[in-house]
Amino acid sequence: MKHFSLGSKFLKDRGGWWHYVRRVPKRFKDVDKRGLIQVALRTQSQEVAMMRRNGLAEADDALWCSLALQAEGGERAKNRAASERHRAGVARAMAEGFVYRPVEEIASLPDIEEIIARLKEVDRSGAATEEKAEALLGGAPEAKDRTTVSEAFELYVSKIAFDDQYNKSEAQRYAWEKTKRTSIGYFIEREGDIPLIDISRDVATRYRDWWQSRMLPQKDGSSPITPNTANRHIGNIRSLRKRYFKYRGITDIEDPFRDFFFAGKSTAKRAAFSDEWVRDRILVPGLFNGLRIELRAIIYLLIETGARPSEIVNLRPEDIRLDHDVPHILIRPEQNRELKTGDSERQIPLVGVALPAMKLCPHGFDHYYDRNTLVSANLLKAFNQRKLLPSKDHVIYSFRHAFEDRMLEGGLDYGLRCALMGHKNNRPEYGQGGSLAYRRDALKKIAHPFSSDLFDRPASLGL
Structure with a gap:
C-alpha cells in the first residue's frame, strides 16, 4: 500500500527533529508488543521525514496484514502472510536507508563495513526490535509463489494474455479461451x-507419458489422438507456466x-467433395428450400x-465488391477480428x-455475423x-x-493457388498472384456449371 496522502499523519516534531509515532492497532496488541511505535527519522526536513514515514507506514501495514493472514490459518493464508512479511521487511529496510538483502547474501558481502552498519542500526539507541532486525539482517525471506494452475490461468486470461486477445472478436475470444481452458482442465484432471512452482520435471514427464498413451490404439475402441493434439495441450500448460512467471x-x-x-x-486427411457429388447432389434446384437465404448463399460461396x-x-458490406469490373470479395482482418x-x-x-449467391446478400450476413x-x-x-x-x-x-483439388487438377499456377487459398507461398515471390481479371479467368475454367433454376426457388427464414 502506498502512502502518498497521509499528510502529516504519524509525524511528530520534537525540537526540530522529526519522529514516526504510531500506535499498534488494538486487534494486534497481543502479537505486536511495541504498543506505541516511536522511530527517530533523523532529519529536520519535513519532506524527507514524510518519505521515511511512508516507508515505515507501509512496512507496518504489511506486517499487520501478515499477522492477520497468519491468524486465518490454512496454507494459502500462510503463504500470503509470508509474502506480506517480506514486503514489510523491504519497506522498513528502505526507510532505514538500506536495501533489503537475504541473510545469506549479507553474510557473503565482501564489504564488512556494510554488515557492521546494519548491526549498529539494528541496535541504535538500544531500540532493537524483531521487525527492524528482520528488515536489516534479511530475516524476512521472500515467500515462494504458490499460485495454483487454475489461479494462474484466470490471471492469464484477464491480464497476461491481453495482447493475444486484443484483435479478436467476441466469438474468437470465446473460442481462444475455450481451447486454452480445455488444455488446463486436462492437466488439473491428471x-x-x-502450484505452478510444483510442476517439476517428474510431473511434466508423467503428464507427457499420459498423452503418449492416448496416441496409441485404445482398448475401448476410441480413436487415438494425433501428435498435433498432444503437442497443443502440453504446449498450452507450458506457455501458461512460462508466461505467468515472466509476468511476475x-x-x-x-x-x-x-x-x-x-x-x-x-x-x-479430411476428404474433399468430388466434382460429381457437388454437381449431382448439392447444386440441385430446390434442395435447400426451407433454409435462410443467407445460409443458402453461404453454401454456394x-x-x-x-x-x-x-x-x-x-464479410462486411465494404468487403463485397459486386459493382467492380471483376466482382470479388475481400478477405481481410478488422480491428476486432483476426484472420x-x-x-x-x-x-x-x-x-x-x-456470383449470383453473393447478389442475394450484397451487404453480408447480419444474422450470422461473428x-x-x-x-x-x-x-x-x-x-x-x-x-x-458422402462419408464420416x-x-x-x-x-x-x-476447391484446392480443382485448382490443382485444372493446372492453376502454384502461386495463384496459394494466393486464392490464403496459404503461405514458400517459393520466391515475384508478384501477388496476378490481377483480379487473371484470377477470374483462371477460376472460370474450373467453375461448376449450375442451373439457372437454382435461384428461382423460394427460401424461408428457417435455420
Whole structure:
C-alpha cells in the first residue's frame, strides 16, 4: 500500500527533529508488543521525514496484514502472510536507508563495513526490535509463489494474455479461451490443481507419458489422438507456466516441459467433395428450400471461393465488391477480428454459382455475423438431413479441400493457388498472384456449371 496522502499523519516534531509515532492497532496488541511505535527519522526536513514515514507506514501495514493472514490459518493464508512479511521487511529496510538483502547474501558481502552498519542500526539507541532486525539482517525471506494452475490461468486470461486477445472478436475470444481452458482442465484432471512452482520435471514427464498413451490404439475402441493434439495441450500448460512467471518478473526458472514434442505426423486427411457429388447432389434446384437465404448463399460461396466458413460469414458490406469490373470479395482482418494467418488476407473473384449467391446478400450476413459456431451447426444439420456428406470423413470444410483439388487438377499456377487459398507461398515471390481479371479467368475454367433454376426457388427464414 502506498502512502502518498497521509499528510502529516504519524509525524511528530520534537525540537526540530522529526519522529514516526504510531500506535499498534488494538486487534494486534497481543502479537505486536511495541504498543506505541516511536522511530527517530533523523532529519529536520519535513519532506524527507514524510518519505521515511511512508516507508515505515507501509512496512507496518504489511506486517499487520501478515499477522492477520497468519491468524486465518490454512496454507494459502500462510503463504500470503509470508509474502506480506517480506514486503514489510523491504519497506522498513528502505526507510532505514538500506536495501533489503537475504541473510545469506549479507553474510557473503565482501564489504564488512556494510554488515557492521546494519548491526549498529539494528541496535541504535538500544531500540532493537524483531521487525527492524528482520528488515536489516534479511530475516524476512521472500515467500515462494504458490499460485495454483487454475489461479494462474484466470490471471492469464484477464491480464497476461491481453495482447493475444486484443484483435479478436467476441466469438474468437470465446473460442481462444475455450481451447486454452480445455488444455488446463486436462492437466488439473491428471495432476491436480497444484502450484505452478510444483510442476517439476517428474510431473511434466508423467503428464507427457499420459498423452503418449492416448496416441496409441485404445482398448475401448476410441480413436487415438494425433501428435498435433498432444503437442497443443502440453504446449498450452507450458506457455501458461512460462508466461505467468515472466509476468511476475521471474525469468531464471527452468522449463520442466523442455524438449517434450511429438514429431509424428497424422496421416488423416479430411476428404474433399468430388466434382460429381457437388454437381449431382448439392447444386440441385430446390434442395435447400426451407433454409435462410443467407445460409443458402453461404453454401454456394463456399463451393466457388474455397474460403473458410468464418471468412464468408464475417464479410462486411465494404468487403463485397459486386459493382467492380471483376466482382470479388475481400478477405481481410478488422480491428476486432483476426484472420487465421497473415497470409489469409486476399481477394477472391466471384465466378460460377458464387456470383449470383453473393447478389442475394450484397451487404453480408447480419444474422450470422461473428456466429461461426451457429453457422457450422446449421450447415451440418442441413447436410445431414439431406444426406449430403458422402462419408464420416466429410465435413463442411470439405468444400475448401475440393476447391484446392480443382485448382490443382485444372493446372492453376502454384502461386495463384496459394494466393486464392490464403496459404503461405514458400517459393520466391515475384508478384501477388496476378490481377483480379487473371484470377477470374483462371477460376472460370474450373467453375461448376449450375442451373439457372437454382435461384428461382423460394427460401424461408428457417435455420
